[in-house]
Amino acid sequence: MEQTAIAADPAAAEPAGSPPAGRGRVHRAWWVAAVTFVTIVGAAAFASLPGLLIEPLHAEFDWSRGTIAFAVAVNLALYGLTAPFAAALMDRFGIRRIVALALLVISVGSLATVWMTAPWQLVLFWGVLVGLGSGSMALAFAATVVNRWFTARRGLVTGVLTAAGASGQLVFLPLLSWLVEHHGWRPAAVTVALAALSVVPFVWLLLRDHPADVGLAPYGGPYGAKPAPVPGAARRAVAVLLRAARTGPFWLLAGTFAICGASTNGLVKTHFVPAAHDHGMPVTAAAGLLAVIGVFDVVGTVASGWFTDRFEVRRLLAVYYALRGVSLLFLPMLLAPSVHPPMVFFIVFYGLDWVATVPPTVALCREHYGDDSAIVFGWVLASHQVGAAAVAFLGGAARDAFGSYDVVWYASGALCALAALMAMVIRRPARPAPAAA
Numbered sequence: 001m002e003q004t005a006i007a008a009d010p011a012a013a014e015p016a017g018s019p020p021a022g023r024g025r026v027h028r029a030w031w032v033a034a035v036t037f038v039t040i041v042g043a044a045a046f047a048s049l050p051g052l053l054i055e056p057l058h059a060e061f062d063w064s065r066g067t068i069a070f071a072v073a074v075n076l077a078l079y080g081l082t083a084p085f086a087a088a089l090m091d092r093f094g095i096r097r098i099v100a101l102a103l104l105v106i107s108v109g110s111l112a113t114v115w116m117t118a119p120w121q122l123v124l125f126w127g128v129l130v131g132l133g134s135g136s137m138a139l140a141f142a143a144t145v146v147n148r149w150f151t152a153r154r155g156l157v158t159g160v161l162t163a164a165g166a167s168g169q170l171v172f173l174p175l176l177s178w179l180v181e182h183h184g185w186r187p188a189a190v191t192v193a194l195a196a197l198s199v200v201p202f203v204w205l206l207l208r209d210h211p212a213d214v215g216l217a218p219y220g221g222p223y224g225a226k227p228a229p230v231p232g233a234a235r236r237a238v239a240v241l242l243r244a245a246r247t248g249p250f251w252l253l254a255g256t257f258a259i260c261g262a263s264t265n266g267l268v269k270t271h272f273v274p275a276a277h278d279h280g281m282p283v284t285a286a287a288g289l290l291a292v293i294g295v296f297d298v299v300g301t302v303a304s305g306w307f308t309d310r311f312e313v314r315r316l317l318a319v320y321y322a323l324r325g326v327s328l329l330f331l332p333m334l335l336a337p338s339v340h341p342p343m344v345f346f347i348v349f350y351g352l353d354w355v356a357t358v359p360p361t362v363a364l365c366r367e368h369y370g371d372d373s374a375i376v377f378g379w380v381l382a383s384h385q386v387g388a389a390a391v392a393f394l395g396g397a398a399r400d401a402f403g404s405y406d407v408v409w410y411a412s413g414a415l416c417a418l419a420a421l422m423a424m425v426i427r428r429p430a431r432p433a434p435a436a437a
Contacts, residue, residue: 028211029149029219033157035206036145039099040137040164042199049110049192050075050126052177052287054274054396056185057122065274067119069396072270073389074127075134080261080385082135084378088237089136090144091227094209102136103196103203105129111193114186133196135385143362143374148210152220154366155359159305162358163298173294177273177287240375249368252426253361253380256317258387259419260357263324263412265384266391268293268350275405280337289339289347296351304356313360313367317423320360324353325416332406368429 050072057068090098109129116122142161150157172195179188211218212226244250269290276286307316327350334343365380366373395408 027219028208028214028216031206032145032149032208033161035202036142036161037164039103039199039203039207040142040161041168042103042195042202049176049188050270050392052173052180052188052273052283053126053185054270055277055283056180060185061117061119063119063122064400065396066393066400067396068122069270069393071119071122071127072396073266073393074123075131075389076261076265076385076392077389078128078131078385079135080382080388082132083381083385084237084241084375085234086136086141087144087374087378088234088240090141090209091236092232095141095144096203096207096209098136099141099207100200100203102133103200105133106137107193107196109133110189110196113189143365143377146362147366147374148218150219150221153309155308155363156302156305158359158362159302159308162305162355163301165355168294173287173291174284177284181283237375237378240369240372241379244369244372244376244379247368249364249426249429250376250380252422253364254383256321256419256422257357257361257380257384259321259415260355260361261384261386261388262391263328263416264354264388266388267328267395267408267412270388270392271395271399271405271408274399276335278399278404279335281335281339285339289343292344292347293351293354296348297354300352300354300356301358303352305359308359308363313363314423314426316360317357317364317426318420320353320356321416321419321423324350325413325420327353328409328413328416332409364426 053072054065054068057063058065086098086102106129109125112125112129113122116125142158142164146154146157146161172191176188176191179185179191208214210226212224217223272290273283273286276289277283304316304320327346331346334340334346336343361380362373362377365377369376391408391412395405398408399405
């Protein structure tokens, strides 16, 4: 139960360095993390649908795959470009208000697609509206919650919240693929809208913006008064970008994360189902494989969070990208009409690596940029989604041009090798020199 009696002077009630209130009970930070997890899971329904829309929309409207993929690309790009502004808006207006509004925008955009008749409407409803809403529900949301509510266990909690998106994919992808195959794509779009709406009450009633709102210290840290709202959210987001852009680590992080997005959301999440269908695999079977990726993504991302708290994060990133690149080079040889053991091995292997890159990337942003790290990560995430958008569009265009996705798989594998090299050259932040005796 939320505490109601908070001293007029919170610093007096909870002096810096004192243990959190309610010792012996579960710290409120874990309940906030749980609500955040459920929120991301519920909102993840919209991320499960684009790869399932390409073939049905092509069949019904005779739109080219490149045209449909362009709408997906707009969605992915806005998902990323909105994130840093959303992080700043959360500092200004609070997490709860921004996330609730984002879920409403997602539901409106998804529901409106039911009545579309032209490609520009797909771009507007799914690309723009769902893209803007999903960008405000991006990983910058998880980073903001972790930064405010946790001092200890940040890597682990980041990994768990990152895995929430994969859990949502696991929950919704089999259902959505079944709906698309048996009832058409419109019921699937309505399901996405209802899923987003269903999460709004949880956010509004249970989520809190800051530990000081309930008179607590962050988990594992000293009490601190709630900071005043930060005005000029857009101006701050741009100012943080300009400061970060003058540093080398920002560009290396942005470059590696762009390749991360290109090789996951842009490529596999968008094009794996139609690529498998090209080889005779039923849509439901291909969607089931993506859902299995979601299962192992949870395991891999939580494990990556644990590793991030204990090992050198630059080396972790390099290993993750190198292994991902090798797996993509083998994928064209594995696609077949039925599921066979080598394909299962790829799915498990790729799933463990899917977003394992997030906890070390968040840790590097925090290490280099301190209090601005959530907004910096928002910009790094923007590069992730720009990379995803580029490959989502180019993958569809390549399929139209060559009749196959093979060239895209090979190119993405080579890009992952480049990302591994970039991760290794990210420098450590300068440490202040010890004071002279």
